[in-house]
Each structure stands twice: as C-alpha cells, then as structure tokens.
Amino acid sequence: MTRSWMGLVVLSLGMVAAEPPKPVxxxxxxxxxxxxxxxxxxxxxxxxxxxxxxxxxxxxxxxxxxxxxxxxxxxxxxxxxxxxxxxxxxxxxxxxxxxxxxxxxxxxxxxxxxxxxxxxxxxxxxxxxxxxxxxxxxxxxxxxxxxxxVGRGNPPLQALAPADPERGKAIYARACVVCHGEDGQGSADIPPLWGPRSFNLGAGMARTSKAAAFVKANMSGLGGTEPLTAQEAWDVSAYFTHQPRPDFPGKVNDWPRGGKPADSRY
Incomplete structure (x- = not known):
C-alpha cells in the first residue's frame, strides 16, 4: 500500500508539474x-x-x-x-x-x-x-x-532606450499633428489625445507602454508619413500620454493585490 500511495503522489506531482495545454x-x-x-x-x-x-x-x-x-x-x-x-x-x-x-x-x-x-x-x-x-x-x-x-490585443513593444518626451514632441509635430492637431484635440472624426475631452489618468492608454504598442501597430505611417520605429512610438507616446488630462478619483482602489505597472500615471 505504501508503494501504491507513493505512486499516486508521484503521479499527482507529475500532473501538477505538467504544462497546461496551449489554447487553440x-x-x-x-x-x-x-x-x-x-x-x-x-x-x-x-x-x-x-x-x-x-x-x-x-x-x-x-x-x-x-x-x-x-x-x-x-x-x-x-x-x-x-x-x-x-x-x-x-x-x-x-x-x-x-x-x-x-x-x-x-x-x-x-x-x-x-x-x-x-x-x-x-x-x-x-x-x-x-x-x-x-x-x-x-x-x-x-x-x-x-x-x-490571432491579433487580439496589441503586440508588446520594446524600446531600445528610455522613452524621451522631448524627442516625442518633435515626432508628434512630424507624424501626428496633421490628424490630431497641434493642441491634440483632433476633429469630429479624430479623437483628442489629451485635455478634458480625452481619456483620464486611469485609462490603459494613459500608460506609455500601452499607448506605444497601439501607436506602432495602428498609427504608424498614416497620412503618407514615414512609419515609426519602435523607439519613436515609445517617444511620441511618452509625449502625449503625459499631457494634461482628467484625473480618475477611483485610482485609489487600483492594484489592491500589488503589481502596479511602473508606467502607471499614479
């Protein structure tokens, strides 16, 4: 019985250690x-x-x-x-x-x-x-x-160097201003990127990493502009995500179990 019991334990441990099947x-x-x-x-x-x-x-x-x-x-x-x-x-x-x-x-x-x-x-x-x-x-x-x-979410994006909002400001003027305007307020068809009519501090897009992944995957090269490199996407995102935007009072309740991302705005 001892040998049989130990065998069940080994079998159970093996089952626990096995990797879960990958989703289809x-x-x-x-x-x-x-x-x-x-x-x-x-x-x-x-x-x-x-x-x-x-x-x-x-x-x-x-x-x-x-x-x-x-x-x-x-x-x-x-x-x-x-x-x-x-x-x-x-x-x-x-x-x-x-x-x-x-x-x-x-x-x-x-x-x-x-x-x-x-x-x-x-x-x-x-x-x-x-x-x-x-x-x-x-x-x-x-x-x-x-x-x-396939294609769910935005592909994670790595930068070669820390994001630089000053470089991002120049990239914005070159690649984004034609649609979003100098003041970032967009138009009837283009969403504002900052200010009271845009997303607040608690939005996922307020995080530079999230914004950079979205920009690189979806906004790069629009309007006849040169496609952005990964670094440029990070830099321009560091610029517009840190512009003034509404606060989010409920932020005090976020990440109650820890693990708050380093690029959270609060």
Whole structure:
C-alpha cells in the first residue's frame, strides 16, 4: 500500500508539474452584417454597434468625453492588433489585475466607460449595456470557448532606450499633428489625445507602454508619413500620454493585490 500511495503522489506531482495545454489559435474573422438576426436580438446588436461606434451620441448619459469605444477598438472592434472584440465573449469571466478580482464582461465595459470615456458606469440592466453585450456576443459567435484569436490585443513593444518626451514632441509635430492637431484635440472624426475631452489618468492608454504598442501597430505611417520605429512610438507616446488630462478619483482602489505597472500615471 505504501508503494501504491507513493505512486499516486508521484503521479499527482507529475500532473501538477505538467504544462497546461496551449489554447487553440483561430484567425480573426468578424461575422458579416447580414448575419445579424431579425427581431429583438438583432435590434440589441445594432444598438450596441451604434453605441460602440458613436458613444457620445448613443449613450450620452454615460459618456464623459469625445471618445467612442471604436476610438481604441478600431474598425468597430474588428481590427487585428487594435484590441478587437472578436472572440472576447469567450474570455470572461477572467481575473482583472487592476481590480484585483475576477470580473465579468459588464465589469470590463464599465471600466472603459469610467476610464477611457471618463464617464459613468452603465447599469447592468440598461438597454445600453444589453446592446453592447449583444454586439460583443455577435462579434464572437464563431470563436470557440478557450480559443485564442490571432491579433487580439496589441503586440508588446520594446524600446531600445528610455522613452524621451522631448524627442516625442518633435515626432508628434512630424507624424501626428496633421490628424490630431497641434493642441491634440483632433476633429469630429479624430479623437483628442489629451485635455478634458480625452481619456483620464486611469485609462490603459494613459500608460506609455500601452499607448506605444497601439501607436506602432495602428498609427504608424498614416497620412503618407514615414512609419515609426519602435523607439519613436515609445517617444511620441511618452509625449502625449503625459499631457494634461482628467484625473480618475477611483485610482485609489487600483492594484489592491500589488503589481502596479511602473508606467502607471499614479
């Protein structure tokens, strides 16, 4: 019996030590508009799509600035390497390090409303929340639970040297000002990068590392400008993320279990 018991222990230890299976990778493929069903479900999906692409217009009671969900989740949440929503339905519930707890899709959506849109949380029973949930569900309908969508998030970006906001200011004038303006306020179609109409200190995009990864993957070389190097993306992000922007009072509750990133603005 002793030998058998020890064998079970060894077997158990071996099972613990084994690496977990890697998730199946699937291509990012958003469903066609024609697949939106008729009836109440389709109406909810279309409402969520409208809120996603023009948040100030379709969720004015909860929007606090000029940004929409699609300001960061490009192409209505369908673009690779721009935090796409395709497949996100199968990811939640998940652990949220900034909150220090397991969170739901509703928690994540409201985190964006509070931080990126400097607004108010959506009531979980509201038509706006139901619409956004329906839209994410529809975008994710063909992605199996547990699968990893290729192009999810922004590829991590390494800089060769510490980010320099002074160099970034010159890069901004060369590569960004044509769209975002000298004052960073953008236009009716271009989101502001700083100031009271932009994201607050608690937003993920306020971190230089997050902004640099997004800029390199999605903004580099636009408008006929030269593509940015990784270092230039870091430098220009260090410049615009440290411009004046709204505070986030709830920041005192962030990272309750530790692990706050070094480039957090607070």
């Amino acid at each position: 990778q699937v291509p990012l493929k958003a469903p066609q508009e024609a697949t939106i069903p008729p009836g109440p479900v389709g109406e909810a999906i279309r409402l969520g799509q409208k809120i996603f692409t023009n948040t100030p217009k379709y969720a004015p009671a909860y929007s606090g600035n000029a940004l929409s969900c699609s300001s960061c989740h490009l192409d209505a949440g369908k673009a690779p390497h721009a935090a796409p929503m395709v497949g996100l339905w199968a990811v939640f519930p998940t652990y949220l390090p900034r909150a220090g707890r397991v969170g739901t899709m509703e928690d994540r959506i409201n985190g964006c409303f509070l931080r990126s849109m400097n607004g108010k949380p959506l009531p979980t029973s509201s038509e706006e929340m139901r619409g956004l949930l329906a839209y994410v569900w529809w975008l994710s309908r063909d992605v199996p639970v547990g699968a990893e969508v």
